Amino acid sequence: MVLHLTDDFKANAADWEAAGVKLPQYDPAEVAAYTAEHPYWVHFGAGNLFREVQALIAQSLLNQGLVKSGVIVAETFDADIIEDSFKPYDNRGLSVILKSDGSIDTELVASVAASYGVKKHDEVWDGLVKVFTNPELQFVTVTITEKGYAIKNNDGELLPWIKPEVENGPDSAVSAMGAITALLFERFKAGAKPIAMVSTDNFSQNGDRFRSVIVEFAELWAKKGFVSEDFVRYVDDPEQVSFPLSMIDRITPNPAESVSKLLAEKGFGDNKIFHTAKGTNVAPFANSEETWYLVIEDSFPNGRPALEKAGVFLGDRDTVNDSDEMKVTTCLNPVHTALAVTGRLMSYDSMSETIADPTLKALAERLSYKEGLPVVTDPGIFSPKEFAEKVIDVRVPNPSLPDSPVRISTDTSQKVPIRFGVTIKKYVESPDHDVNELVAIPLAIAAWLRLLLGKDGKATDDNGNEITLSPDPRIPELQAALAPLTLGGDLSKADEVLKPILADTTLWNVDLTQTPLAEKIVGYFKELAAGTGTLHPVLNKELGL
Numbered sequence: 435m436v437l438h439l440t441d442d443f444k445a446n447a448a449d450w451e452a453a454g455v456k457l458p459q460y461d462p463a464e465v466a467a468y469t470a471e472h473p474y475w476v477h478f479g480a481g482n483l484f485r486e487v488q489a490l491i492a493q494s495l496l497n498q499g500l501v502k503s504g505v506i507v508a509e510t511f512d513a514d515i516i517e518d519s520f521k522p523y524d525n526r527g528l529s530v531i532l533k534s535d536g537s538i539d540t541e542l543v544a545s546v547a548a549s550y551g552v553k554k555h556d557e558v559w560d561g562l563v564k565v566f567t568n569p570e571l572q573f574v575t576v577t578i579t580e581k582g583y584a585i586k587n588n589d590g591e592l593l594p595w596i597k598p599e600v601e602n603g604p605d606s607a608v609s610a611m612g613a614i615t616a617l618l619f620e621r622f623k624a625g626a627k628p629i630a631m632v633s634t635d636n637f638s639q640n641g642d643r644f645r646s647v648i649v650e651f652a653e654l655w656a657k658k659g660f661v662s663e664d665f666v667r668y669v670d671d672p673e674q675v676s677f678p679l680s681m682i683d684r685i686t687p688n689p690a691e692s693v694s695k696l697l698a699e700k701g702f703g704d705n706k707i708f709h710t711a712k713g714t715n716v717a718p719f720a721n722s723e724e725t726w727y728l729v730i731e732d733s734f735p736n737g738r739p740a741l742e743k744a745g746v747f748l749g750d751r752d753t754v755n756d757s758d759e760m761k762v763t764t765c766l767n768p769v770h771t772a773l774a775v776t777g778r779l780m781s782y783d784s785m786s787e788t789i790a791d792p793t794l795k796a797l798a799e800r801l802s803y804k805e806g807l808p809v810v811t812d813p814g815i816f817s818p819k820e821f822a823e824k825v826i827d828v829r830v831p832n833p834s835l836p837d838s839p840v841r842i843s844t845d846t847s848q849k850v851p852i853r854f855g856v857t858i859k860k861y862v863e864s865p866d867h868d869v870n871e872l873v874a875i876p877l878a879i880a881a882w883l884r885l886l887l888g889k890d891g892k893a894t895d896d897n898g899n900e901i902t903l904s905p906d907p908r909i910p911e912l913q914a915a916l917a918p919l920t921l922g923g924d925l926s927k928a929d930e931v932l933k934p935i936l937a938d939t940t941l942w943n944v945d946l947t948q949t950p951l952a953e954k955i956v957g958y959f960k961e962l963a964a965g966t967g968t969l970h971p972v973l974n975k976e977l978g979l
């Protein structure tokens with residue numbers, strides 16, 4: 435028998451259980467009906483992480499009878515995600531957890547009570563307005579990638595798709611930041627009930643940045659007379675609209691063909707992977723690892739369910755900030771980025787291959803243990819050392835996890851300020867640490883710059899083969915800046931060409947040319963760019979292998 439997500443799973447529970455799938459302990463139709471009148475949670479960004487963290491937390495709360503409503507998901511950037519992978523499956527999904535011992539856990543997730551793909555202000559938008567004007571709505575979570583929060587370019591000008599929204603007011607807003615500000619305006623007009631807006635994207639002080647962008651949007655509209663100053667005060671008042679900090683962690687690769695095949699073999703019919711026109715890879719299933727953490731600053735002015743009973747850590751601001759800095763700037767994401775850029779140079783297909791390479795593993799170990807850990811604050815709820823060891827010894831090497839350097843090196847330019855810049859800044863500012871001690875971080879930066887050599891988004895790997903770089907909004911600009919330098923060509927101008935890039939504080943958080951790192955990076959870059967087959971010798975030499 436072929437199993438489908440839209441099945442009456444209670445009626446054929448035996449078949450689902452025979453396939454080893456854990457089932458919801460509630461009635462999804464009842465939950466959807468109740469949620470329509472009593473929404474408490476909206477999530478923006480219907481990507482893969484949502485299915486493996488937020489939707490599972492919502493399911494756990496429902497299973498335990500702690501709530502009667504489900505989570506509502508909204509998508510502003512890529513409404514096709516909703517049309518392709520939510521609507522046809524009654525918003526249900528299959529969570530596939532690929533454990534490092536090779537075993538697999540599957541769970542049918544039916545906690546998404548409604549889904550909204552926003553394209554314009556039509557009936558879909560009206561549906562979201564109804565949710566946002568409901569006084570019972572307690573909080574919003576967001577996973578829209580780092581670039582989803584940008585409203586201005588590096589020169590401080592409004593982005594081309596944001597400008598018309600600023601000019602035309604809340605009724606025209608469909609970008610993530612514009613739409614969220616407009617929905618908060620609807621809530622304000624409907625009685626200004628409180629709400630928590632929780633960014634669960636991977637960057638330091640995510641809540642603070644989220645607040646500043648929403649407040650800026652509100653101010654821009656206030657200047658043009660679309661909204662009142664009272665609205666600006668509402669979004670800027672943490673007692674009314676809070677923007678808690680958070681740390682989220684679960685390595686969740688794009689849905690993999692291998693997993694789709696495996697599900698088909700197990701008799702699961704809904705295993706199609708969609709590659710949307712906007713480049714999101716989604717499916718009615720998601721694949722992830724066993725380990726996960728969600729830590730949120732406990733600041734929910736309209737209340738919250740017992741999230742801690744579904745595995746969420748709630749803490750004070752410092753605990754959350756320290757947890758996030760530990761993960762995003764030291765123990766996980768910098769290691770990921772260093773392995774991904776060097777892994778792309780080696781054309782490794784999977785992340786487990788990168789860390790199986792002793793040279794790349796040594797780079798990861800030095801980066802995490804020797805360079806990151808000494809400047810990280812212990813959050814108290816995890817041991818940074820144990821966290822780092824688990825990343826390097828268990829999580830990245832997990833051979834079952836179909837994660838790739840291609841995914842992780844997406845948007846590297848948006849990530850390096852956080853993944854490397856924060857640690858660099860700490861070394862620069864600390865009287866107890868010497869920035870000259872850094873080797874792995876400048877090596878990873880030099881490797882990334884070497885990877886970018888090429889044009890039109892193409893590059894050459896360390897074996898001499900042409901590769902297509904992962905999408906990144908700054909690739910055209912960076913490749914153009916690097917154009918005078920070619921792999922194996924004349925590198926005498928490397929210093930002059932790299933200097934403006936290394937001085938760019940939007941990339942590194944600090945002006946690297948004011949530190950000894952610039953010279954180090956230029957030196958490593960020249961060795962790496964001298965030809966093909968350089969990555970291992972250069973890394974081995976610098977890492978003392």
Ligand SMILES: NC(=O)c1ccc[n+]([C@@H]2O[C@H](COP(=O)([O-])OP(=O)(O)OC[C@H]3O[C@@H](n4cnc5c(N)ncnc54)[C@H](O)[C@@H]3O)[C@@H](O)[C@H]2O)c1
Nearest residue numbers: 479480481482483511512577578579582610635636685686
């Ligand atoms: N996947 C993971 O392992 C993981 C783990 C921890 C945190 N995160 C965080 O979650 C984010 C999303 O990860 P994912 O696995 O869901 O990715 P995904 O590729 O599956 O989905 C990306 C989501 O972001 C939205 N998006 C992309 N660009 C946008 C833009 N410019 N404006 C607004 N929305 C935009 C997409 O529409 C989609 O909803 C990551 O960028 C990261 O910050 C991911």
Ligand SMILES: O=P(O)(O)OC[C@@H](O)[C@@H](O)[C@H](O)[C@H](O)CO
Nearest residue numbers: 636682683684685686767770842
């Ligand atoms: O999700 P991104 O694009 O910010 O970064 C890619 C990965 O490093 C990231 O998704 C990790 O898998 C994640 O941070 C693990 O919790």
